[in-house]
Amino acid sequence: MLELRNVSKTVGGVDHIRDVSLTLQHGSLNVLLGPTLSGKTSIMRLMAGLDKPTSGSVWFDGVDVTGVPVQKRNVAMVYQQFINYPAMTVYENIASPLRVAGADAAKIDREVRQAASLLNLTPFLERTPLNLSGGQQQRTALARAIVKNAKLVLLDEPLANLDYKLREELRAELPRIFAATGAIFVYATTEPHEALLLGGNTATLSQGAVTQFGATIEVFRKPQDLITARTFSDPPLNTIALDKAGKDFVLEGGVRIPVPAEIGGIPDANYTIGFHPHHLSLKRPNAQAVAVSAKVLVTEITGSESFVHLAFADARWVMLAHGILTFEPDEMVEVFIDPRNILVFDGFGNALGADRRLAA
Amino acid sequence: MARIDLDHVRHAYGPNPSRPEDFALREVNQVFEDGGAYALLGPSGCGKTTLLNIISGLLHPSHGRLLFNGDDATELSTQGRNIAQVFQFPVIYDTMTVYDNLAFPLRNRGVAEPDVDRKVREIIKMIDLEDWSKRKARGLTADQKQKISLGRGLVRSDVNAILFDEPLTVIDPHMKWVLRSQLKQLHRQFGYTMVYVTHDQTEALTFADTVVVMHDGQIVQIGTPAELFERPKHTFVGYFIGSPGMNVLPVTVEGRKARLGEQTIELPVAPSAEGQGKVELGIRPEYIRIGALGMPVKVRKVEDIGRHKVLRASLEGQEIAAIVGEDESIPENPRVRFDPAGINIYANSWRVDGEPGRRV
Numbered sequence: 001m002l003e004l005r006n007v008s009k010t011v012g013g014v015d016h017i018r019d020v021s022l023t024l025q026h027g028s029l030n031v032l033l034g035p036t037l038s039g040k041t042s043i044m045r046l047m048a049g050l051d052k053p054t055s056g057s058v059w060f061d062g063v064d065v066t067g068v069p070v071q072k073r074n075v076a077m078v079y080q081q082f083i084n085y086p087a088m089t090v091y092e093n094i095a096s097p098l099r100v101a102g103a104d105a106a107k108i109d110r111e112v113r114q115a116a117s118l119l120n121l122t123p124f125l126e127r128t129p130l131n132l133s134g135g136q137q138q139r140t141a142l143a144r145a146i147v148k149n150a151k152l153v154l155l156d157e158p159l160a161n162l163d164y165k166l167r168e169e170l171r172a173e174l175p176r177i178f179a180a181t182g183a184i185f186v187y188a189t190t191e192p193h194e195a196l197l198l199g200g201n202t203a204t205l206s207q208g209a210v211t212q213f214g215a216t217i218e219v220f221r222k223p224q225d226l227i228t229a230r231t232f233s234d235p236p237l238n239t240i241a242l243d244k245a246g247k248d249f250v251l252e253g254g255v256r257i258p259v260p261a262e263i264g265g266i267p268d269a270n271y272t273i274g275f276h277p278h279h280l281s282l283k284r285p286n287a288q289a290v291a292v293s294a295k296v297l298v299t300e301i302t303g304s305e306s307f308v309h310l311a312f313a314d315a316r317w318v319m320l321a322h323g324i325l326t327f328e329p330d331e332m333v334e335v336f337i338d339p340r341n342i343l344v345f346d347g348f349g350n351a352l353g354a355d356r357r358l359a360a
Numbered sequence: 361m362a363r364i365d366l367d368h369v370r371h372a373y374g375p376n377p378s379r380p381e382d383f384a385l386r387e388v389n390q391v392f393e394d395g396g397a398y399a400l401l402g403p404s405g406c407g408k409t410t411l412l413n414i415i416s417g418l419l420h421p422s423h424g425r426l427l428f429n430g431d432d433a434t435e436l437s438t439q440g441r442n443i444a445q446v447f448q449f450p451v452i453y454d455t456m457t458v459y460d461n462l463a464f465p466l467r468n469r470g471v472a473e474p475d476v477d478r479k480v481r482e483i484i485k486m487i488d489l490e491d492w493s494k495r496k497a498r499g500l501t502a503d504q505k506q507k508i509s510l511g512r513g514l515v516r517s518d519v520n521a522i523l524f525d526e527p528l529t530v531i532d533p534h535m536k537w538v539l540r541s542q543l544k545q546l547h548r549q550f551g552y553t554m555v556y557v558t559h560d561q562t563e564a565l566t567f568a569d570t571v572v573v574m575h576d577g578q579i580v581q582i583g584t585p586a587e588l589f590e591r592p593k594h595t596f597v598g599y600f601i602g603s604p605g606m607n608v609l610p611v612t613v614e615g616r617k618a619r620l621g622e623q624t625i626e627l628p629v630a631p632s633a634e635g636q637g638k639v640e641l642g643i644r645p646e647y648i649r650i651g652a653l654g655m656p657v658k659v660r661k662v663e664d665i666g667r668h669k670v671l672r673a674s675l676e677g678q679e680i681a682a683i684v685g686e687d688e689s690i691p692e693n694p695r696v697r698f699d700p701a702g703i704n705i706y707a708n709s710w711r712v713d714g715e716p717g718r719r720v
C-alpha cells in the first residue's frame with residue numbers, strides 16, 4: 001500500500017500541500033476531487049517521487065520511499081494532454097516501457113496485444129498517434145501505462161481533453177481496466193459527477209488539504225464539513241445561514257424547518273443548512289416538507305429535466321426538477337424542502353449528525 | 361444584432377471536392393434568427409467549428425453564400441462582419457489591467473469614455489471581477505482570464521452576433537453554473553444573436569433555445585432541447601444527447617407490436633417501418649420502469665451516482681441502461697417495462713412516425 005504520512009509541501013513560502021495523510025490499498029481506485037489549484041497535481045507529484053515533501057514521509061509497502069526519485073519507483077503517469085511518441089506506431093508506443101525494461105520479443109508482443117485489446121486499440125496498432133482521434137491517442141497513453149506493470153498508476157484529469165461522449169465511454173471502461181491490473185490507481189478530477197461514476201474511494205481537496213477520504217458514495221452522502229459538501233456537489237450545493245430557535249431552524253420570512261431529532265440537543269445559535277438541488281421540489285414530497293416562496297431567476301432545460309435558478313433572501317439556489325418547466329423570470333414559486341434531506345453545519349462548518357443520513 | 365442566413369453553404373479543405381466525404385461541412389441551409397440563442401453540438405470532427413468559422417469570416421466557404429440581414433456578407437472580413445468572438449482559451453492582454461482589457465474593444469471603436477466606463481463597470485460586475493479591476497491580467501488564474509475573455513465578447517452592444525467556441529472548457533464546474541446562467545440572463549436582457557459551439561450536451565441544451573446537432577459534416581437535427589430528448593430524429597441524436605444515451609435495440613415490427621428476441625413490446629402507434637431495412641426501437645433510460653412485471657433482465661451492474669442509480673442489464677442479449685430513482689429499490693429478479701411515451705422506432709437510423717411512408 002501507499003501511505004502519505006503528514007506530508008506538507010511549501011514552495012517559495014507558499015503552502016501547496018498541508019499535512020496530508022492518506023493510505024491507499026493495492027487494487028483500489030482513488031479519486032482526488034477538487035477545483036483547480038486545490039492540490040491534486042501537487043499530491044500526485046509527491047506520490048510519484050517527482051517532488052520531495054517539505055515535511056512528512058511517503059511509504060510504499062512498508063518501506064520509506066520519501067527520498068527515492070521517480071525513476072526508481074515503478075510509477076506510471078497519464079496526463080490531461082495526450083503524450084505519445086509521434087514518430088512511432090501505436091504498437092511501438094505501447095511497447096516502449098517493455099523495450100526499456102529489456103523484455104524479450106515474445107513477452108513484448110503478448111503484453112502489447114493484451115493491453116491493446118483491453119483498450120480497443122487492436123485495429124490501430126500500425127498507425128501513428130497523430131492519425132488517431134483524441135480518444136484513441138489517450139487510450140494509447142493508458143495502454144502504455146498498463147504494460148509498464150507499475151504498482152502505482154497516476155491519472156491527472158486524463159479525460160479532460162476528450163469529447164463529452166468519449167469521456168463517458170472511456171470512464172465506464174476504466175474501472176474494469178483498473179480492476180484487472182491490481183495496481184493502486186489515483187485519478188484526479190474537478191468534476192463531482194466523474195467521481196461518482198468512477199466509484200471507489202474519494203479524497204476531497206481544498207487549498208492543499210484533504211478534507212475527507214472514504215468510499216466515494218459515503219463521502220458524497222455524509223460530508224463531514226461544509227467545504228467537502230460543496231466540493232462534492234454539482235450543481236452547487238444550496239445553502240442558507242439561519243438561526244435555531246427551540247425545535248426549529250427559522251428562515252427569513254418566519255418559515256420554520258424542524259431540527260432533525262438526532263441533533264435536537266444542539267444549542268440555539270447560527271447554523272448553515274445545505275441541501276442538494278434534486279432535494280428541492282415543486283411538489284410536496286411528504287407531510288413534513290416545508291414550503292418556501294422563492295423568486296425564479298432563470299430556467300435551464302436539459303431535455304428531460306430543468307435547472308431552475310432561484311433567489312431566496314440572500315441565497316441563490318438551484319432546483320433540479322423532472323420535466324420541462326417554463327417560468328417567467330421574477331415569477332414567485334413555492335418550493336419544498338424535506339427536513340430529512342438537509343445537512344446541518346455549525347459555525348465552524350462542521351457537519352452535525354452526519355452519520356444519521358444513511359440514504360439521504 | 362442581425363439575422364444570419366446560410367445559403368447552400370458547403371466547405372471542403374482540399375481542392376476539387378466531388379464526393380460527399382470530401383466535404384468537412386456538407387450542404388447547410390440554415391437561418392439564425394435575430395436575437396436567437398443557438399448551440400452547435402457534436403463530437404470532434406463533426407464540422408461545428410468549421411461552420412462557426414464560416415459565420416465569423418475566419419474561413420471562406422468553398423461553396424455557397426452567407427447573408428447578414430439579407431445582405432451578402434460572404435466576402436466580408438471578420439471585422440467587416442462586426443462580430444464578437446470568445447474562444448476556448450483566454451485571448452487577453454496580460455500587461456493591461458482587467459478594466460483596460462474590457463475597455464479595449466470599445467475604445468478601439470471610438471466609444472466616448474463615459475460610455476466606456478458605464479459599460480465596463482456593468483460587465484465587470486457580471487463576471488464578478490470588481491475587486492480585480494485595477495490588477496494586471498498577468499497574475500490571474502486561467503478561469504479568471506477566461507471570464508475576461510467572455511466579458512470582452514459581451515462588452516459591445518452594437519455587434520451583429522456573438523460567437524462562442526467551447527468557452528467554458530477551462531472553467532471549474534461551479535463557476536460554469538454561474539457563468540451559464542449569467543449568459544442566459546444577458547441574452548434575455550439584450551437580445552444578442554448568439555451561436556455557441558460545444559461538444560457538451562448540458563452546455564448546449566441549457567444555453568440554447570435551438571440546438572443544431574451535427575454529425576459527419578451534416579446537420580442531423582435542429583430542435584428545442586425537449587424535441588431532441590423526446591423525439592430524436594436520428595439514432596445518433598439519441599445516443600449523443602442524454603447520459604447514458606438512448607438504448608437502441610434491433611426489432612422487427614408488425615402493426616402495433618415490436619418483437620425483440622422472445623419479447624413483444626406494444627407500440628403507441630403502428631409505425632411505417634415494415635420492409636425498410638434495419639429497424640430499431642429507441643428508448644431512453646429514463647423511460648424504462650423496473651419492477652416485478654414485464655420483461656426479464658439480467659443485471660450486470662448498478663451504478664449509484666448520488667441523485668439516481670443507473671442499472672446496466674442485459675435484455676434478450678442486448679445491453680440496456682435504465683435510470684432508477686434515488687429512493688427506489690431494485691428487486692431480486694427485476695423485470696422491465698417500456699413507457700410507451702418514450703418509444704421511438706427507427707428505420708435505417710432515421711425515425712419513422714405512425715403514418716405510412718412518412719418520416720417525421
